[in-house]
Amino acid sequence: MPKTILTGLRPTGNLHLGHLFGAGQNYVKLQNDYDFYLEIADVQALTDNFNNPEKVRKNVMEITIDLLSIGLNPEKVHFFIQSRIPEIAELTVFYSNLVTVARLERNPTVKTEIAQKKDLFGNNGESITYGFLGYPVSQAADITAFDGEIVPVGEDQLPLIEQCREIVRKFNSIYGKTLKEPDAILSNTKRVKGLDGNDKMGKSLGNAIFLNDDEKTITKKIMSAVTDPQKIKKDDPANPEICMVYYYHNLINTKRNTEKICQECKKGSRGCVQCKKELIEAMNNFLKPIKEKRAYYEEHPEKVKEILEEGTKKAKEKAEQQMKKVKEAMKINY
Ligand code: ATP
Numbered sequence: 001m002p003k004t005i006l007t008g009l010r011p012t013g014n015l016h017l018g019h020l021f022g023a024g025q026n027y028v029k030l031q032n033d034y035d036f037y038l039e040i041a042d043v044q045a046l047t048d049n050f051n052n053p054e055k056v057r058k059n060v061m062e063i064t065i066d067l068l069s070i071g072l073n074p075e076k077v078h079f080f081i082q083s084r085i086p087e088i089a090e091l092t093v094f095y096s097n098l099v100t101v102a103r104l105e106r107n108p109t110v111k112t113e114i115a116q117k118k119d120l121f122g123n124n125g126e127s128i129t130y131g132f133l134g135y136p137v138s139q140a141a142d143i144t145a146f147d148g149e150i151v152p153v154g155e156d157q158l159p160l161i162e163q164c165r166e167i168v169r170k171f172n173s174i175y176g177k178t179l180k181e182p183d184a185i186l187s188n189t190k191r192v193k194g195l196d197g198n199d200k201m202g203k204s205l206g207n208a209i210f211l212n213d214d215e216k217t218i219t220k221k222i223m224s225a226v227t228d229p230q231k232i233k234k235d236d237p238a239n240p241e242i243c244m245v246y247y248y249h250n251l252i253n254t255k256r257n258t259e260k261i262c263q264e265c266k267k268g269s270r271g272c273v274q275c276k277k278e279l280i281e282a283m284n285n286f287l288k289p290i291k292e293k294r295a296y297y298e299e300h301p302e303k304v305k306e307i308l309e310e311g312t313k314k315a316k317e318k319a320e321q322q323m324k325k326v327k328e329a330m331k332i333n334y
């Protein structure tokens with residue numbers, strides 16, 4: 001039996017380069033060798049978008065199309081919608097007894113995200129909701145509802161997988177060995193930085209290049225990307241290590257071109273405008289095949305709906321089986 005993969009994305013916007021390099025390319029590689037469940041995490045998206053349900057609804061289709069466009073094969077991957085699997089919500093309630101509020105408040109990912117969401121949760125997180133603070137518990141339910149063993153994710157997710165492992169250990173120690181402790185797998189590029197130099201490119205952070213950005217938008221974004229602030233004149237030598245334009249060249253351009261860019265930048269024989277223009281061209285070429293696939297699915301939304309329907313059916317069967325085991329262990333199998 002192949003091992004089971006469970007991973008997810010929040011339908012809060014389109015996929016960006018961070019998703020592609022941090023997680024998506026890994027999904028494409030892994031899809032051949034595992035029983036792969038891919039969750040469109042609409043319930044989790046609502047924890048910080050509860051006041052914007054239209055956004056979440058629209059992005060369920062959008063993100064599914066993006067994932068198909070980067071090369072995921074619906075014959076191999078079960079795409080499903082989180083809210084259609086009520087077992088996840090049920091498990092979340094059971095697990096919420098196994099984690100302390102203090103532990104959730106200490107989770108580094110939750111802490112960073114609360115700090116980023118001042119509009120919603122206040123300057124010091126004083127308006128944090130019960131639902132958002134508890135989303136790591138719900139994520140532990142996502143993984144274990146499908147007996148997930150391998151979880152391919154970006155680096156920002158590691159503290160959440162660790163929290164899931166703790167919940168699994170606690171569950172097994174009280175109710176007997178029932179759940180598997182999942183392992184995270186990172187890709188080679190485990191964290192992609194934002195156009196503004198931020199440590200993480202994020203859908204909700206306004207610093208992303210989306211895979212479906214049109215050429216005009218890509219030009220605008222790259223022209224305003226953060227470069228070495230010490231470089232004022234075209235022929236000033238600069239430090240490519242702190243330049244986001246060089247950073248993205250490194251991600252998508254050939255090794256040969258990237259080395260040349262690095263040397264010229266350090267010597268001062270390359271201006272930022274030229275460098276940005278070259279990146280724009282390389283980026284458009286890089287995204288072209290993805291956009292072509294996207295155009296196909298945009299024209300055939302019925303196919304995308306069918307893929308979600310089929311995947312959700314499969315996921316529901318798996319979660320029902322798992323739920324039986326959990327209820328038996330907890331002695332609530334009336
Ligand atoms: P949001 O801001 O709504 O949380 P997001 O951009 O963080 O959106 P998610 O849906 O939360 O996207 O994450 C989906 C997957 O992509 C996760 O495995 C996450 O670790 C990975 N990921 C997201 N952004 C990056 C990034 N900048 N670098 C590497 N991996 C990333």
Ligand code: MG
Pocket residue numbers: 010
């Ligand atoms: Mg996120």
